[in-house]
Amino acid sequence: MPASRVQTPVDQLMIEAQRALETVFGTPAATRPNPAADTPDIELDPVERRHAAGLMRINHVGEVCAQGLYFGQAAVAREPGTKAHLLEAAQEETDHLAWCADRLHELDSRPSLFNPLWYGGSYALGVLAGLRGDGWNLGFVVETERQVEAHLDEHLQTLPEADQRSREILRTMKEDEARHADNAELAGARILPQPIPTLMAAASKVMKAVAYRL
Template identity: 80%
Template sequence: MISRSLSPADRFLVETQRALETVFGQPPASRPNPAADTPEVELDAAERRHAAGLMRINHVGEVCAQGLYFGQAAVARDDETRTHLLAAAQEETDHLAWCADRLRELHSRPSLFNPLWYSGSYALGALAGLRGDGWSLGFVVETERQVEAHLDEHLQTLPEADLRSRDILQVMKADEARHADHAEQAGARRLPQPIPSLMAAASKFMKTVAYRL
């Protein structure tokens, strides 16, 4: 948790380090990879490309989640809200590491636009947080519900033989649902339209680009 006694320069350095670790580093997971004991199955070229595209989307989603949570935590007014956001961010770090591992196994790479995805999400998180902790938590709920929905879609469209990706996504889906539930219990405000629709449109654009790039 960031102490309120940190100077503006210290805060800038902390946030810069977080951004660099998320976008360019390899932050370690705090939990074992859910697919660790699942045997690898040979996929044909088309199946491997499709699985890699889906896992790249999910990796981008975790980059965005880190940006959103860190942006919100940086301006949170309540210490309990900040702690809640940073705890959720740690679980998202696990997801980020697992998706990166799976991309390497599929002989693929993260999105080329991760710096853009992170910076945009950080700015959105900070703007939401400046409106107040209730609004900030409302963004958490809406984001996690939308992520939960697209993970459901990916679980349906993954190559049937790709059990390793499937194991990872199932744990991620359960975590995202829990994050949304906790944010609701912590006092999240319901976001009015058109905010959820705009978030969904931005997510669709991101997924379209990240699948290939």
């Protein structure tokens, strides 16, 4: 059998560009069933619908950021095992992205207008984290996923009580995020020093405030 072709820098650039375009402008397909598929879609009043849509837009942005972060980290990961771990997590984040997009559509809403900016910034951060070495690379995974777990908890508490479809999606997402963090810790993640976690939380707060409306 012929040997597989070695990827050139141009090949890698095209792969990363395709990933970015698919995440930001495409319609990524989930590989798992939507957790809300069997949950009735209860009609919400206009205020509840807008609030639920704002929260799900934040979660959609979070998944866009996760794609950018993981793909950026994987692009410069030093160990094949670390790269495989990041790409596996990115695939599950693609499921989350698709589920959030589906729910936004059901709520007659749309993704954030700033998704290209969110993706680009997250990709750059992922590359910077990866260049520090695989321990730091995985440390960013742990810190990111723990912060995401916290904001998913907040959303589960503040979603309209009748919006069980969004709740089912967020519960599954939270389980996945916790597993990603646990796996990264087992793989040798380093604990990020201050002020990095604080800066990450501050950036997330700005992103959530903007994405809720835009």
